[in-house]
Amino acid sequence: MTTNSGGLSLTQQRQRAAFWFIAPMLAALFFVAAWPLLRTIWFSFTDTTLSDLYGGEWIGFDNYLSIRVLESGRVIYRGTLADPAWWNAVWNTVRFAFVSVFFETILGLIVALVLNAEFKGRGLVRAAILIPWAIPTIVSAKMWAWMLNDQFGILNDIALNLGLISQKIAWTASTDTAMYAVLMVDIWKTTPFMALLILAGLQMVPRDIYEAAKIDGVNPVKVFFRITLPLIRPALAVAIIFRMLDALRIFDLVYVLTPNSAATKTMSVISRENMIDFDKFAYGAAQSTLLFAIIAVFVSLYIWLGKVDLSGEGQK
């Protein structure tokens, strides 16, 4: 067998085949991911405009921060890092990410615990929670925009009837409530995903542990905090990091539900706005590079601190 393959051992033969199997995928990923990313970073150091993509000149860090001292002694700061609109977007994104992931984790945990119990109609509940997940984000944004409509929206009607509010609220338009609206829709849409990931973790916990705890008469709350939570911690950690990364790059929901609202504008939204709508292509590229850097730092920290085994290699 080794003779007809040019004297290579079986392992070498397999490794050579593996290389050719992986190469096309890597080439495709280089073409659509690595190269565009490098170009974006390069653009962020130039003054390229949308209408003239190849006419940009190298301007160093000016898109990020430039400090000029005028003759009068006045110091002028320019660039993204001195732009209040950018810091507003950073704050919006971070606030959105932490609040939404926090609630999605708690609610997802509750839904997962319910689905992990045995009861009649469990299949029906699981089917029901898949519906928000299956609905396209843009469609859910529109559906909720209608439910949150200030004059004809059903949510104002419900809240008025229950006496929760005294007058109708323009949820998506008002700066005080726009962020709540975005959070509401995101939590509704993504809790099912979180619940399914946590449920998979819960189902790995051997049933006999619960049996033993029951026989010993341990309080269910104590069982949850002492047994269940530590055992599903790895699954929970992975679920949280996936959601966090998704939340930090949020674009579509904000763009459609609360267009042009400074109260919800996130890093992705402001980058695209500068890049495409305001013809500040390179400036937008600098902002998206910053977002990339923030996410990269966040992921490294999380993996390093949490010792999370994302690749699944450790188990084999």
Add this chain to the structure above:
Amino acid sequence: MTAQKLLSTIGFYALVVVIVVFSVFPFYYAIITSFASGTELFKVNYLPKSLDWGNYAQVLGQPNFIRSVANSVFIATTTVTFALFLAVTASYALARVRFRGRGLLLMTILAVSMFPQIAVLAGLFELVRFLGIFNTPWAMIMSYVIFTLPFTVWVLTTFMRDLPMEIEEAAIVDGATPWIIISKVFLPLLWPALVTTGLLAFIGAWNEFLFALTFTSSETTRTVPVAIGLLSGASQQEIPWGPIMAASVIVTVPLIILVLIFQRKIVAGLTAGGVKG
């Protein structure tokens, strides 16, 4: 004790009802709205009052809406086919062959699927312009590879890892090359996984918004999410809610049906990525 037990059972089922109502109500309300006509739209109804197909007729009467559905179907199908084609061989190598740097490679692939799409937007925009595919379906097909390919590779790798070693060993003893092992031995076993992965990637491509919004400039080339996202009236007061809800229902019902049919497999596919360990 029994009273307490009864109370906790009632509490549990109340929680179940709350979960179901919260999940289903927005879509239920979209359906009701889509069947409401004219002035009825501006009264809050909790139960269906009429069955008026006017909104549907209006949406389906717009050639551009039909066009965007066709665009979305074409783009999502082509992207997913391409991604699966590359992913099957790559995931075989990643799951079954030991080589140095495999863990790092897997992490890199995962990182690509998770990094913010806005970070490649400027570079992709240049590439799309350079290739002359701006405002054509190919711009989306190319850019969607960035999330469909890593996802399919990742999920198929976890599926392939679980296939028993003995099958492969038997094939190797019989002198099968890696390519024969994939196409003749593994592929027949992988069909369910391929369907699931393909469906999930299809949903991802169907729902994508950022690239589709940026790389199209005319109404005839839009995908469904962009068409719905940009549906608006002359002013804030004239937003055509009825037709928007009808369009939303039209594009969502097929997805929900697919998801419900494949629900067990989808749950397995979704969770295959992270929580195995």
